Amino acid sequence: MDHYQAEDFAADESFLAYYLKSDPEAVAFWEHWIRTHPEKLDEVVAAESLLDLLTGRLPALEFEQEKDRLQAYIDETPTVQLPQRKPWLIAASILLVVSLGVGFWYVNRETRTKTPPTEWVHYSNPNGKKTKLTLSDGSTVILNAASTIHYPKAFVSNTREIRLEGEAYFSIHHDAQKPFLVRTGGLTTRVLGTEFNVSAYPQKSEISVALLKGKVQLEDTLHQQLQLLPGQQAVYQLARQQLRQTSFDSLAVSGWKDDYLVFRNADFKTIAEAMERTYGYQLILQHPTQPWQYTGTFHREDVRQVLETICFSKHLTYSIHQRTIYLRAEQ
Amino acid sequence: MADTTEHTYWNQLRKGNRAAFLSLYESYYQALYTFGCRVSTDRELVKDAIHELFCELWDRRFHLPEVTQIKSYLFTYLKRKLLKEQSFSFDSLQVTTPQPSERSYEEVLMDQQTDEGNRLRMQQLLTKLTPGQREMIRLRFYEQLSYESIAEQLQVQPRTVYNQISEALKTLRKHVQVLMSLLLFFLVR
Structure with a gap:
């Protein structure tokens, strides 16, 4: 052959x-x-x-578009819309941190013995899909593509704990009596009420938490702590267990929730991961060239528009074969 | 034999199984699409009708009947939908609804081309083939018959069918470049 x-x-x-x-x-x-x-x-x-x-x-690419259209239809009504509880409006700005880190499911033993077993909801998004979820306390979570969240149907214990793999944008209702804890591998984010973005994709070597409103405090397994103010971001290096504070570009960090796809000096791997999450296409670069430093912003553009723009600036051509996109140098 | 799997999917769909529903979609989509294009000239309309059909199946999943002939059930469903669209536009013109005749292979292929220039190119492309080649191409790729069945039907040797089709494909490949670049797989710039 x-x-x-x-x-x-x-x-x-x-x-x-x-x-x-x-x-x-x-x-x-x-x-x-x-x-x-x-x-x-x-x-x-x-x-x-x-x-x-x-x-x-019908050509394969058009068929995939039709299939996406149908999937969007059947997913229109997420199964996890829970009734909202009236938010408590207690003003408080001091936040405490208690962290456990490794043991994801490590809930306070006292609370665990006192309360009936919590019923958990598990929600996963495939590539290319985002979902807005409302939790039982009225907090909202926008879950990014290729991400999974685990949360209790009702917050019955002294804390509101959830677990995240991947990325989500949180708008948490203020409740000083019940701190909200986001557990991601090795790092716990503790808040009372605020807006922030957590990115903890398993294939990445770091976890980042960016704060847009309110205050959050972070703690890792070694009890290193860091408090963030709005506009600040914490980046946690998993291998070195190093927690450091940086500033961030809010469009690049949380633009995804408003359908922005933003690259800032991105290398090929970063772009490929983002394209797979956003559109469900795997990118393969057939002849790796010099390191990439690609910068560009896209808003609600389809996969081909994005590819054409990237290919133009990198002098590449592309071909799509099923769910894989091959990139190679222009002849 | 494939029927049993599809029946399982159908029955799982009736219990609300999303994965089974998507499997049914994948199994029947292309057959429905080619069938739809024989009935209607408008490929976008066919796509919309199939989309609606599956949306309706999903909405009524808990109330769907048990079906022994899933394929003919879906085909009839789609045909009814497409005819409704057509008779609607005919009615508004005060014309008696004609029974739509099945469209020829050549017509279907031309309808696949979305712009007028490409329709013409497609037509010219088909004239590059001998009538015999055209018929064999139709039986092979549209009716999806095996080389043996085509040979039997046309009373020739399977080898002849293979050679003729091979020749035809070579010819098409040569002339198809223009069309191809306008099709969905393409290179940028």
């Missing part, structure tokens, strides 16, 4: 079965073959375009 041209692929029985997805064996075979023969990608893509033309089927 190494000598195959587009027309040979298209004429091949098993390739057609792969294209039509009518035979799982053929699908597995060709998916593997295509991955291991990147030099044939142009011919494969041409063969698939020929087949798109002749079978009268």
